[in-house]
Amino acid sequence: MSNSIKLAILGLGTVGTGVINLINDNLAELKRRSGHDIIITEVGTRRQRDNIDPNIIQNSDLMAVAASDNVDIVIEVIGGTTLAKDVIMHAIKNGKHVVTANKALLAEHGNEIFAFAEDNNVHVAYEAAVAGGIPIIKVMREALAANKVNWLAGIINGTGNFIMTEMRDKGRPFSDVLSEAQELGYAEADPTFDVEGIDAAHKLALLASIAFGIPLQFDKVYCEGITGITLQDVNYAEELGYRIKHLGFAVRRDGQGDNAAAGIELRVHPTLIPQNALLANVNGVKNAVLVNSHPLGQTLYCGDGAGAGATASAVMADVMDLVRVLGNKDGDEQDSNNQNNHGHHVPHLAFIPEQLSDTPILRAEQMTTGYYLRVHASDNPGVLADITRILSDAGINIDAILQKPAHKVGQVPVIILTLPVVESQMNLAIEKIENLETITDKVVRIRLDELA
Numbered sequence: 001m002s003n004s005i006k007l008a009i010l011g012l013g014t015v016g017t018g019v020i021n022l023i024n025d026n027l028a029e030l031k032r033r034s035g036h037d038i039i040i041t042e043v044g045t046r047r048q049r050d051n052i053d054p055n056i057i058q059n060s061d062l063m064a065v066a067a068s069d070n071v072d073i074v075i076e077v078i079g080g081t082t083l084a085k086d087v088i089m090h091a092i093k094n095g096k097h098v099v100t101a102n103k104a105l106l107a108e109h110g111n112e113i114f115a116f117a118e119d120n121n122v123h124v125a126y127e128a129a130v131a132g133g134i135p136i137i138k139v140m141r142e143a144l145a146a147n148k149v150n151w152l153a154g155i156i157n158g159t160g161n162f163i164m165t166e167m168r169d170k171g172r173p174f175s176d177v178l179s180e181a182q183e184l185g186y187a188e189a190d191p192t193f194d195v196e197g198i199d200a201a202h203k204l205a206l207l208a209s210i211a212f213g214i215p216l217q218f219d220k221v222y223c224e225g226i227t228g229i230t231l232q233d234v235n236y237a238e239e240l241g242y243r244i245k246h247l248g249f250a251v252r253r254d255g256q257g258d259n260a261a262a263g264i265e266l267r268v269h270p271t272l273i274p275q276n277a278l279l280a281n282v283n284g285v286k287n288a289v290l291v292n293s294h295p296l297g298q299t300l301y302c303g304d305g306a307g308a309g310a311t312a313s314a315v316m317a318d319v320m321d322l323v324r325v326l327g328n329k330d331g332d333e334q335d336s337n338n339q340n341n342h343g344h345h346v347p348h349l350a351f352i353p354e355q356l357s358d359t360p361i362l363r364a365e366q367m368t369t370g371y372y373l374r375v376h377a378s379d380n381p382g383v384l385a386d387i388t389r390i391l392s393d394a395g396i397n398i399d400a401i402l403q404k405p406a407h408k409v410g411q412v413p414v415i416i417l418t419l420p421v422v423e424s425q426m427n428l429a430i431e432k433i434e435n436l437e438t439i440t441d442k443v444v445r446i447r448l449d450e451l452a
């Protein structure tokens with residue numbers, strides 16, 4: 001059997017170009033693994049390129065490419081949530097399978113897009129949307145299909161991890177490292193998405209749906225980026241045996257404990273984690289996702305989280321899956337109603353759509369985490385006692401305290417690590433600490449997790 005599988009690539013930026021390069025480099029492997037010639041027949045691009053194989057049709061009308069008879073699988077790598085949505089819906093309507101790297105689009109409109117794909121008997125594959133080259137969607141949907149996920153924690157933005165690593169290890173300024181991440185093709189078109197945690201929140205929404213069988217709820221993800229992290233806090237954390245990483249957490253809570261509510265926490269924020277945790281040693285553009293599930297226990301998946309090669313690898317893994325679905329149709333024997341080959345159909349969000357759960361997503365003040373607090377106090381007797389009394393009155397357990405010598409005349413930085421506490425309790429305690437006459441600045445707080 002060897003009919004050709006025809007691909008269209010919409011968008012020729014970093015990822016689109018990476019996909020073309022991968023196909024050129026690995027053509028023989030692709031054919032030997034699929035039994036088919038995989039050829040790019042059309043590309044959708046606003047401007048004509050001279051460096052593209054002349055056999056490939058270049059068309060600036062993306063809707064026409066998405067519906068072309070000359071195409072079996074549409075690869076959407078233009079990004080954004082407007083034109084990308086229109087072309088994907090058009091491709092689906094025209095019976096095309098779709099591969100996309102577009103986490104923003106899926107996190108915000110995935111419920112609608114996946115339902116439309118189901119109705120039209122096609123797949124929308126999105127391995128490249130989460131954690132770059134790490135096959136985390138396949139792992140979560142297929143390899144862990146028999147497990148109940150308790151929680152997951154991941155470094156899921158390569159740009160952010162690259163920036164934090166370079167700042168910590170080489171003391172480089174934030175803006176320099178961000179520029180380099182842009183040059184290397186790691187950053188989003190709008191890098192605010194990377195540094196403010198929005199990109200990680202998009203990916204977390206997708207992972208959480210697969211993990212817990214809940215609909216996509218990007219709007220309920222609590223989101224903090226890395227722009228507020230100072231070298232001072234990085235160094236204090238290291239002194240106490242912790243490292244600050246930007247992490248996404250999806251956690252199932254059973255509602256046990258004081259003031260704790262039942263539901264799911266979806267949160268993205270800088271986090272102190274133990275220096276000896278594997279995640280603490282995932283550096284540069286690498287991503288990693290740690291999954292705690294029953295009965296398997298903890299497993300960690302790690303690899304390049306951004307860049308042309310890593311993302312193209314994930315895009316083409318999806319293409320190969322679809323080629324295997326499409327591969328059953330052969331010449332005249334093709335059954336046009338059997339495009340989906342349901343025997344191999346993995347539900348888009350891992351659970352069958354009718355079985356999605358309505359478990360609530362917890363609000364920020366209902367979430368439970370440990371904390372790193374940096375308090376600047378006047379160098380007076382009794383200040384530390386006042387602070388610790390407020391914390392103990394609020395039922396907050398202190399795990400460690402570090403008091404540094406006064407660095408400005410009369411001011412003492414006090415660093416406090418706490419055990420997990422419900423955020424609303426911590427908010428009240430911080431308000432009281434900030435109201436003390438001896439406290440000169442806002443309390444700096446960063447969440448802390450032992451990842452146990």
Ligand code: HSE
Binds near residue numbers: 132157159188307
């Ligand atoms: N800007 C993203 C990142 C690209 O840095 O992780 C991969 O999704």
